[in-house]
Amino acid sequence: MRSIALLVALCTGLLCASALAQGGNAQTGEALAKRMCSCHNTKKDLDGKPEADLVKKMKAYKAGQGEPKMMITLAGKLSDQDILDSSAYYAARK
DSSP, X not given: OHHHHHHHHHHHHHHHHHHHHHOXXXXXXXXXXXXXXXXXXXXXXXXXXXXXHHHXXXXXHHTTOSSOHHHHHHHTTOOHHHHHHHHHHHHHOO
16 A cells, blocks of 8 residues: 555656646747737846746736736736746747
Protein backbone atom coordinates (compact mmCIF):
# COMPACT_ATOMS: atom_id res chain seq x y z
CA MET A 1 0.00 0.00 0.00
CA ARG A 2 2.82 2.36 0.87
CA SER A 3 4.52 1.81 -2.51
CA ILE A 4 1.26 2.59 -4.32
CA ALA A 5 0.97 5.90 -2.47
CA LEU A 6 4.59 6.68 -3.31
CA LEU A 7 4.01 5.84 -6.97
CA VAL A 8 0.91 8.08 -7.11
CA ALA A 9 2.82 10.95 -5.49
CA LEU A 10 5.70 10.54 -7.93
CA CYS A 11 3.42 10.49 -10.98
CA THR A 12 1.51 13.54 -9.74
CA GLY A 13 4.78 15.42 -9.26
CA LEU A 14 5.98 14.51 -12.73
CA LEU A 15 2.71 15.67 -14.30
CA CYS A 16 2.89 19.01 -12.48
CA ALA A 17 6.52 19.54 -13.46
CA SER A 18 5.70 18.71 -17.06
CA ALA A 19 2.87 21.24 -17.15
CA LEU A 20 5.09 23.97 -15.71
CA ALA A 21 7.93 23.22 -18.09
CA GLN A 22 5.79 23.58 -21.21
CA GLY A 23 5.77 27.37 -21.08
CA GLY A 24 4.46 29.53 -23.86
CA ASN A 25 4.98 29.92 -27.57
CA ALA A 26 6.70 33.23 -28.32
CA GLN A 27 5.56 33.24 -31.95
CA THR A 28 1.91 32.87 -30.94
CA GLY A 29 2.48 35.45 -28.21
CA GLU A 30 3.79 37.95 -30.76
CA ALA A 31 0.54 37.80 -32.74
CA LEU A 32 -1.46 38.23 -29.54
CA ALA A 33 0.69 41.15 -28.37
CA LYS A 34 0.32 42.94 -31.70
CA ARG A 35 -3.46 42.69 -31.42
CA MET A 36 -3.89 43.94 -27.88
CA CYS A 37 -0.74 45.32 -26.25
CA SER A 38 0.14 48.50 -28.10
CA CYS A 39 1.30 50.23 -24.88
CA HIS A 40 3.97 47.67 -24.03
CA ASN A 41 5.01 47.22 -27.65
CA THR A 42 5.77 50.96 -27.84
CA LYS A 43 7.37 51.37 -24.40
CA LYS A 44 9.24 48.05 -24.57
CA ASP A 45 9.19 47.95 -20.76
CA LEU A 46 8.51 44.20 -20.64
CA ASP A 47 11.26 43.19 -23.05
CA GLY A 48 13.63 40.60 -21.61
CA LYS A 49 11.84 40.23 -18.27
CA PRO A 50 11.80 36.68 -16.87
CA GLU A 51 8.91 34.70 -18.33
CA ALA A 52 7.91 33.30 -14.93
CA ASP A 53 7.62 36.83 -13.49
CA LEU A 54 5.43 37.97 -16.38
CA VAL A 55 3.17 34.91 -16.03
CA LYS A 56 2.83 35.48 -12.29
CA LYS A 57 1.92 39.15 -12.78
CA MET A 58 -0.62 38.42 -15.52
CA LYS A 59 -2.26 35.66 -13.48
CA ALA A 60 -2.58 38.09 -10.57
CA TYR A 61 -4.27 40.61 -12.88
CA LYS A 62 -6.56 37.87 -14.17
CA ALA A 63 -7.47 37.08 -10.54
CA GLY A 64 -8.42 40.75 -10.02
CA GLN A 65 -5.31 41.85 -8.14
CA GLY A 66 -2.99 44.76 -8.84
CA GLU A 67 -2.86 48.09 -10.60
CA PRO A 68 -3.68 49.56 -13.05
CA LYS A 69 -7.27 48.36 -13.14
CA MET A 70 -7.19 48.40 -16.94
CA MET A 71 -4.79 45.43 -16.81
CA ILE A 72 -7.28 43.48 -14.69
CA THR A 73 -9.90 44.01 -17.39
CA LEU A 74 -7.53 43.02 -20.21
CA ALA A 75 -6.09 39.99 -18.40
CA GLY A 76 -9.56 38.76 -17.56
CA LYS A 77 -10.11 38.17 -21.28
CA LEU A 78 -6.99 36.04 -21.69
CA SER A 79 -6.79 32.27 -21.47
CA ASP A 80 -4.00 30.68 -19.44
CA GLN A 81 -2.33 29.75 -22.73
CA ASP A 82 -2.58 33.38 -23.93
CA ILE A 83 -0.77 34.43 -20.76
CA LEU A 84 1.96 31.83 -21.30
CA ASP A 85 2.38 32.77 -24.96
CA SER A 86 2.49 36.53 -24.47
CA SER A 87 4.89 36.14 -21.53
CA ALA A 88 7.19 33.97 -23.67
CA TYR A 89 7.13 36.62 -26.39
CA TYR A 90 8.07 39.52 -24.13
CA ALA A 91 10.71 37.47 -22.32
CA ALA A 92 12.33 36.62 -25.68
CA ARG A 93 12.52 40.27 -26.78
CA LYS A 94 15.77 42.06 -26.00
